[in-house]
Amino acid sequence: MNRRCGSAGLHIGARFLLLACLVSGAAPPWRAEAADFLNRARWSLAAGNLEEAERLARKEAALHPGQGQAWSLLGAIALQRGNQPEAEDALEHALRANPEDGEAASLLALLRRRQGRFREAASLLRSLGREAEASQLAAFGTAPPFRQRGPDEIRLSWVGSGWRPVIPALVDGKREADFLVDTGASCVVLDRRLADRIGLAAVGSARLLGAGARSTGGKLCRLPSLRLGGTEVRDIPVAVVDLRRAGKAEETFQGILGSEFLQHFVVTLDYPGRRLCLQKAGTSSPSAAGRLVADVPLRLTPGGLVVVPIEVASRERLLVFLDTGAAETALALSRRAAGRLGLTPLRRGERYFGVGGGYRASPILLRDLRFAGFSARNVPGLIAPFPAQIEEGEGIPLGGFLGSEFCRPFRVTIDFPRMRLLLALPERET
CATH class of the missing domain: 1.25.40.10 (Tetratricopeptide repeat domain)
Structure with a gap:
């Protein structure tokens, strides 16, 4: 079985997607001249x-x-x-x-x-x-997944010094671990060593699509519980992979919270304040603090990618996904999108690492980027390899992704219940 799951790569991210979520035949070669x-x-x-x-x-x-x-x-x-x-x-x-x-x-x-x-x-x-994925879900029996016990709102400070949102959690009531909050991942991911330490049993195997269009093998499991602050979330489907392969050095986190988990909340990533707020879906949504600069509808692909429109290069429109696991990338474009925009690399491609192995990406400079009325000039970006399963197979033509470098000035709110994405500047910048 193939599925897709996380972006824990070096600088760009892994973009973990459990490939079975990608709908087969979602983007066949349709004819523009067809009459019906x-x-x-x-x-x-x-x-x-x-x-x-x-x-x-x-x-x-x-x-x-x-x-x-x-x-x-x-x-x-x-x-x-x-x-x-x-x-x-x-x-x-x-x-x-x-x-x-x-x-x-x-x-x-x-x-x-x-x-x-x-x-x-x-x-x-x-x-x-799709027996492996079916076996994973059947293992839950009649237990409702993602049951929450505790306060409706979770507030946590980020750990570490980087710009990726990494937060502490208690796994299965046994082990403390740090988790990357990653909208470029479709599911919850655990490092293999962490899963072994808590005795997590596999119920199936999967191929997971990672950085640089590469895939890696993983196991499918049922995680009994995950505690974030004072709130415990029970019965969570997870994928288990070797996160050490995400780069030459070992990652500073042992798990990834992907979109399947995050969809149960209104998610606010306060980049200037380095804080995370998770508001339980169905409760009153928090108001956006600071000066609101963008409020746009979002789309959610079958693989769980959060998709929004941007404009680049003289108002050329692109659909991109938000990848909070991409640490030092403002915008990455597929080779096809870069070619359509007439963008050429500033220099030779550089080596990057992510889950699934290494790959090359070429730096570019975008003179203008517009997002919901907000504009930025001279935005550094990359031309990176994008697998066809993401670029075409998600039912929406995707030209690239916005990473954490783009998000750094903002409080980013992903309101999954209302399907809206909001950007706000903190009070001191208004």
């Missing part, structure tokens, strides 16, 4: 025009309500927007029309997983031949 609404909708989605894709798919569904493909596409778009009831309705409609629709079944399994309905997700995954 469905092909035009798919082409619009591949071009990044999500609103037009939804409009055309709805027209196709109205014309041919008994055919499932348009419903499957509408389910995928609703899932990206975080509209779970609408996604459920559309995907169930698609499977009633065509019970053999593997893409709709895969998306519905993902939805069931996000809803915490692991037994139903496991059944769908087995029908798709």
Whole structure:
């Protein structure tokens, strides 16, 4: 089985993704000249025009309500927007029309997983031949995952001196460990040595996609508990890998909190104050402190990447994901996106390390970057290798990612319940 999970690389990040979350066939070569609404909708989605894709798919569904493909596409778009009831309705409609629709079944399994309905997700995954992931979810039995006990709000100071958000936690009530808060990871990741020390039993194996388009082997497990401050979160699906392979030197953290965990909170990363706030979903959201400079809708890919639009190079629009695990990178672009923008490297590629091994990335300079009305000039960036599973296979065309270097001046709030991303400057800079 392939899945994708974390960005714990040296400077760029590992971008751990459990590959099974990537929907097979999500980005086929659609024809722009196709006359029917469905092909035009798919082409619009591949071009990044999500609103037009939804409009055309709805027209196709109205014309041919008994055919499932348009419903499957509408389910995928609703899932990206975080509209779970609408996604459920559309995907169930698609499977009633065509019970053999593997893409709709895969998306519905993902939805069931996000809803915490692991037994139903496991059944769908087995029908798709994804036995390892199914076994991991089935191991939870009837226990609801991600159960929280304690205060609705968690506030923690970062540890260490770097710019990546690393926080302390108590693992399974036995071991203290530091965790990287990483929106470039799809799941919770534990280092192999930590998992061995607490006696975590594997229920399956997986391939995890890491930095530089490389993959690494991992184990799938069920973690009984994780305590952050005064709050305990119980029954967590995790992937176990050797984090020492993330670079030449051993990492300063022993685990990664990816988007599957973070989606249960409103997440605020206060970079100037070096603090993390997790507000339990469903409780009153904290107001943004400081001067708000951006408030934009976000999309969530099947692999859990937080996607937002940016403008570069004379208002050229790109969709990128936020990667808080990328320590010293403001913006990394894929080679395809850099070529489209006419960007050339400033010098020869340099060697970087991440989970899965080493790779080369080339430095660039972007004269202008715009994000939701906020603009920055002379932004240093990189041209980095991006695997096709991320660049094309996530159902949204992704041109790169924003890293922690971009976030450093801001309080960054990822409001998963409302599917919004907010940037605020601290009071002293207003």
